[in-house]
Amino acid sequence: MMRGLLQPVSTGIVAAVTGFASSFVLVIAGLRAVGASEAQAASGLLMLCLLVGLTCIVLPWYFRMPISFAWSTPGAALLVAAGASTDDFGATAGAFMVCGALIVLCGLWPALGRAITSIPKPLAGAMLAGILFPICLAPITASIEQPLLAIPVILVWLVLFRLAPRWAVPAAMVTAAIGLGLTSGTDWLTTPVASPALIFTGPVFDPLVIVSLGLPLFIVTMAGQNVPGFAVLSTFGYHPPPRPILVGSGIATVLGAVFGAHSINLAAITAALMASPDAHPDTAKRWIATVSSGFTYLVLGLAAGLATALVAASPPVVIIAVAGLAFLGALVTSITSALEDPQHRISAIVTLLVTVSGVSIGGIGSAFWGLVIGGAMMLWLGEGRTKARRTKARRVS
Template structure:
């Protein structure tokens, strides 16, 4: 097939938006799970390559613009969760479990239906509760390091008035300028340009499965996989849902030992690939997702450079960048959580419990928030 400029450039934009809008929170998530800098670099590489290859495979196989991503809500959940007692190896075990559950959901419809049966308002409330503390950081940084926070926040806001898609990538560029200034106008060269994979032998435990793996599966299914498939169907594509879930789950399992968090079907970038700007012929738009996957793999191979620059950033810069990257996600999830009066009480309790950061019996606030919200919702339905 000859190279088509529209699909090529759409794929590049998809990869730039998908990678640079969320890599800061990805790094925050794996570092919160006690990954070393080398493991974090490997995880970023594995996550990008996994979603790149999965997108290429699904798009060429099914001939649909199946854009794939890492689970941004999932890594946000990790960023505010307590690490497992086994450290990053325990978290990797949870990543494997989440991938296995996704594969099972692809072949066994009752599990997929169970994940989908949790009211969207409650899932969105849990996500909003997870994101709240991350979104606080830029405003705290205004008081502690205004010279860092102000340029990032202003860049994000001003560019966002013209293009929401490029607001976060522009904030990334502003952060890069701050890094250069912070290091005296230059940057030390990284030890290596190409990323070295670091194998982490997973450790499995009940606490990691219940406290990390299961919530990661639920939040990824509810906020990424299911909406991602819905975007394709809304654009008149009919992808086999089970095959898509099983495929991204399989890539999650394969990439987890190198530190990658859940690979999933994308929604926002899938919509970009489905647009007429990707190609005038809907039957050819899948190539935009293929090119997006190629560029994801390229960015993944260069992940060592990204993590090296992140390590040179001034204090609070990366956390501030992660916060602004999730402002709109928080706004959307909070709005969806509290919109319906029938589920508002359960959603509010879920949000408060999740954002409280409580930890009981080794389970964090997100798990308890989800349980409380579901129980309250069921009781209200019975009354």
């Protein structure tokens, strides 16, 4: 019995540690970019760990399926890119709540979910690529500005990406922490923020922040996390009902928003690990891996304060560089998705360029305008009608 449990339990622990280590720096950097203090950022990371842990325990246990959850890593990247949108963390919390409410609405009203997931793939991919592009440039920038810290991080990542890809980013983060310790000492270990605590932030519903941050966060979370998450589960033969998953993760996002948590959603990358034979040869026992990851996230939440203190004590460009290394694969995937169809390449490139520009019009950020202008370009060029005509022609033939 114990031998049968060892494989899924250990797989869940590895998945949780990998998911946490590969993206917590981006979460903290993103929350800080949209107005959070160090203590509020630590609270947000702690709340995310608690919510991910609970959802990974409750729903898989109930459905006996490896339904795994995570925080929205593309959403955290969006926060970094949308830093100019607001420095009022109360307004940010309000935008997070709106995002969560829309996810709940997708679960209760399937037509909305279909509308969001029907955003043309090239535009969604281009918007995500535009969000990730500046972050993926950070390793280059850091190598020039902080070579003693950045170059060892990049070299460690390169070696492990060849030998053990799953551990490349966590090892890069450990290398960054060692470098910080050698150059700056260990005073960050004893800062007040190193002790995790939940801090309530009263939400403020600012229409401009909701449009420039809340709506793009909702779209990125649905298109970049929930849809791939369902696809991964389907690939391994699992077909859970969407409603409880979307409603549950949406409610978790609403509740977590006032403590700094930005978004909870289905996992995609780590989901493939826990839903595959790596977790257990028996498909009926793989849910144990997800529950194991949930308990691991609850424990990892205790490190949220130290993680925030480390990020706060590090040169920002080095921290973003680690995140940039983690997102190179996602950038390649999103650019490939955006440019796959030759008919949509101009619209996709326009979407990417507007998003990368960081332009803010009327207080609304570039991710929103990238989608709007890219969609307008697609309509102007008649790309949607061209695709419809090709589909009709194939049906006739």
